[in-house]
Amino acid sequence: MVVSTSSTASSPPIPKGGGGGGRRQPPRVLSIPVRSSRRRSLSASGGPDRSGVPVPASRDPISLPRPLTSADLMEPSGDGLKVAYQGCPGAYSEAAAKKAYPSCHTVPCEYFETAFQAVEGCLADRAVLPLENSLGGSIHRNYDLLLRHRLHIVGEVRLAVRHCLLANQGVKIESLRSAMSHPQALAQCEQTLTKLGIEHREAVDDTAGAAKLIAEQKLQDTAAVASSLAAELYGLDILAENIQDDTDNVTRFMMLAREPIIPRTDKPFKTSIVLSLEEGPGQLFKALAVFALRKINLTKMESRPHKKRPLRIADDNCSAPLKHFDYLFYVDLEASMADPNAQNALGNLKEFATFLRVLGSYPIDVSEA
Numbered sequence: 001m002v003v004s005t006s007s008t009a010s011s012p013p014i015p016k017g018g019g020g021g022g023r024r025q026p027p028r029v030l031s032i033p034v035r036s037s038r039r040r041s042l043s044a045s046g047g048p049d050r051s052g053v054p055v056p057a058s059r060d061p062i063s064l065p066r067p068l069t070s071a072d073l074m075e076p077s078g079d080g081l082k083v084a085y086q087g088c089p090g091a092y093s094e095a096a097a098k099k100a101y102p103s104c105h106t107v108p109c110e111y112f113e114t115a116f117q118a119v120e121g122c123l124a125d126r127a128v129l130p131l132e133n134s135l136g137g138s139i140h141r142n143y144d145l146l147l148r149h150r151l152h153i154v155g156e157v158r159l160a161v162r163h164c165l166l167a168n169q170g171v172k173i174e175s176l177r178s179a180m181s182h183p184q185a186l187a188q189c190e191q192t193l194t195k196l197g198i199e200h201r202e203a204v205d206d207t208a209g210a211a212k213l214i215a216e217q218k219l220q221d222t223a224a225v226a227s228s229l230a231a232e233l234y235g236l237d238i239l240a241e242n243i244q245d246d247t248d249n250v251t252r253f254m255m256l257a258r259e260p261i262i263p264r265t266d267k268p269f270k271t272s273i274v275l276s277l278e279e280g281p282g283q284l285f286k287a288l289a290v291f292a293l294r295k296i297n298l299t300k301m302e303s304r305p306h307k308k309r310p311l312r313i314a315d316d317n318c319s320a321p322l323k324h325f326d327y328l329f330y331v332d333l334e335a336s337m338a339d340p341n342a343q344n345a346l347g348n349l350k351e352f353a354t355f356l357r358v359l360g361s362y363p364i365d366v367s368e369a
């Protein structure tokens with residue numbers, strides 16, 4: 001889904017290191033008029049008004065909090081919410097932010113890390129960042145950043161990514177030598193670009209940024225791989241549509257917030273964790289058995305180098321000590337942290353994992369990508 005230009009409320013981009021300075025929004029106070037069972041001659045504060053004349057309750061209703069409903073516990077749809085994403089206006093990440101929070105204000109950020117910092121520093125309320133693509137695989141940088149920052153995953157959103165080939169007005173496909181885009185987008189279109197006879201690839205920070213640069217520099221031999229919205233925003237022609245190598249090209253994004261959401265069991269939830277284990281035979285098998293024995297389905301597993309301790313020295317009675325690679329395992333479970341079965345599984349895992357952190361428990365995106 002690509003959001004139309006007119007509905008895109010966006011703020012100026014936040015450069016790298018843009019955190020700090022912002023203020024936390026005060027919590028929303030829920031107030032509705034209620035019928036009072038107290039003495040009707042009292043004002044809302046329980047006494048007469050400034051003139052000493054008793055005020056009827058109907059003129060100045062008493063504000064009492066209404067009971068919370070399950071709808072209050074869910075993520076807001078985005079009214080007034082500031083949502084950080086990486087890239088320029090017209091990037092797929094912005095479309096994902098709009099899909100996740102339809103009435104939000106999008107905040108473009110230069111780097112993934114800037115989006116994390118924007119939420120931590122209260123310049124934005126949420127960040128929406130890509131985690132994996134059906135063709136290109138995982139976006140490892142964001143897995144690593146999840147551990148370097150203390151934000152919580154509060155949701156996921158899947159977006160159908162339909163790439164276009166964009167060039168300045170009058171440029172023909174035959175005269176193109178180079179394609180410029182985000183490395184993931186270039187990888188998703190590799191075969192099509194080769195078939196079109198475009199030999200060179202130029203990687204930039206985001207798809208819309210490529211479109212912007214080509215328009216600004218009036219390049220005649222280079223096309224951008226980007227969205228149709230980017231063509232509209234930067235005044236480029238669409239030379240070809242749907243150029244991704246697989247028609248079902250989907251990117252999964254995570255929604256991040258400073259506070260976790262309250263997990264529930266009345267709808268399908270996913271829980272994302274990260275762990276590390278002792279070295280030794282069967283350790284990973286033991287960790288996965290914790291879930292298998294409780295019939296908890298795993299939807300994804302990713303291993304990344306343990307940045308703080310990338311190599312583990314083992315003395316295996318050899319002349320020189322052996323150096324093993326040391327890993328962190330990111331696992332997605334099809335379970336809610338409100339489910340005692342999942343709680344028991346994690347309790348069991350904690351008994352032997354050398355490190356365990358719950359990154360978030362959030363509703364599964366079951367919408368059409």
Ligand SMILES: O=C(O)C(=O)C[C@]1(C(=O)O)C=C[C@@H](O)C=C1
Pocket residue numbers: 086087090091092093094130133139161182184185205206207208251
């Ligand atoms: O460059 C963009 O438009 C992005 O939103 C980034 C990104 C990515 O990081 O994977 C997002 C979706 C597409 O898979 C291609 C690029």
